[in-house]
Amino acid sequence: MIEIKDLQKVYNGVRVVNIPELNIRTGETIGLIGNNGAGKTTLFRMMLDLIRPDKGVILSKEKDVAQSNDWKNYTTSYLDEGFLIDYLTPEEYFYFTGSLFKLSKAHVDSELTNYSEFFNGEILNRGKYIRDLSKGNQAKVGVVASLMPEPELLMLDEPFANIDPSTQIRLKNMVKELGTKKRITTIISSHDLNHVTDVCERILLMEKGKIIKDIATNSNTLKELEEYFSVLS
Numbered sequence: 001m002i003e004i005k006d007l008q009k010v011y012n013g014v015r016v017v018n019i020p021e022l023n024i025r026t027g028e029t030i031g032l033i034g035n036n037g038a039g040k041t042t043l044f045r046m047m048l049d050l051i052r053p054d055k056g057v058i059l060s061k062e063k064d065v066a067q068s069n070d071w072k073n074y075t076t077s078y079l080d081e082g083f084l085i086d087y088l089t090p091e092e093y094f095y096f097t098g099s100l101f102k103l104s105k106a107h108v109d110s111e112l113t114n115y116s117e118f119f120n121g122e123i124l125n126r127g128k129y130i131r132d133l134s135k136g137n138q139a140k141v142g143v144v145a146s147l148m149p150e151p152e153l154l155m156l157d158e159p160f161a162n163i164d165p166s167t168q169i170r171l172k173n174m175v176k177e178l179g180t181k182k183r184i185t186t187i188i189s190s191h192d193l194n195h196v197t198d199v200c201e202r203i204l205l206m207e208k209g210k211i212i213k214d215i216a217t218n219s220n221t222l223k224e225l226e227e228y229f230s231v232l233s
């Protein structure tokens with residue numbers, strides 16, 4: 001589904017992303033990990049054509065994301081609260097993002113009933129604007145808005161950050177279900193090695209812009225990654 005070829009992004013003379021080749025197959029659940037500054041968000045931003053590479057290309061279903069708009073019809077993402085429209089209420093935001101995928105208001109209302117545990121009574125029917133929600137609740141709004149349309153490609157940047165442990169577990173189950181039942185191609189960045197090895201079938205480890213490990217998750221992966229990060233510390 002995604003092909004990356006000779007991708008490079010340079011800031012202040014430093015190559016912060018440098019990926020000669022990467023293929024992500026349809027239906028894969030990818031965990032993107034790496035220490036602060038490794039290049040994960042920069043890679044996401046290029047995949048979403050929010051910034052342009054200095055070199056190379058990202059193809060989504062064989063079309064360059066910087067040249068074609070087709071990917072926007074089947075891709076959703078949540079990178080950070082800057083993606084939200086914070087003068088809207090959560091409901092208004094869900095209706096708006098749903099409408100981009102041609103989901104009716106009635107459909108969105110019915111889908112939202114599936115998320116009542118996840119929202120824990122703090123998001124819907126509170127008459128609050130998104131700007132007045134806590135950081136964790138803002139993240140929940142962004143994540144649910146990206147899950148609801150059941151896209152073909154889902155990208156989440158650190159979705160477990162800022163949310164409480166119960167919600168993290170619920171989110172893991174939601175993502176697993178989407179991956180197994182719907183075969184949605186999912187890319188999740190996270191600093192939580194436990195979560196990412198639990199949810200993702202393939203792990204990409206970034207360091208200084210490069211993908212230095214590409215692992216099919218197995219029972220040893222968590223240990224292997226913990227050892228890798230402990231040596232660095």
Ligand SMILES: Nc1ncnc2c1ncn2[C@@H]1O[C@H](COP(=O)(O)OP(=O)(O)OP(=O)(O)O)[C@@H](O)[C@H]1O
Nearest residue numbers: 011012016034035036037038039040041042043206
């Ligand atoms: N707009 C920018 N201008 C200059 N440097 C930038 C810019 N955006 C990112 N960088 C640099 O690129 C590198 C990679 O940053 P990026 O945010 O992609 O890392 P990350 O892996 O997502 O880190 P984190 O885990 O901290 O979120 C960092 O050194 C960062 O300072």
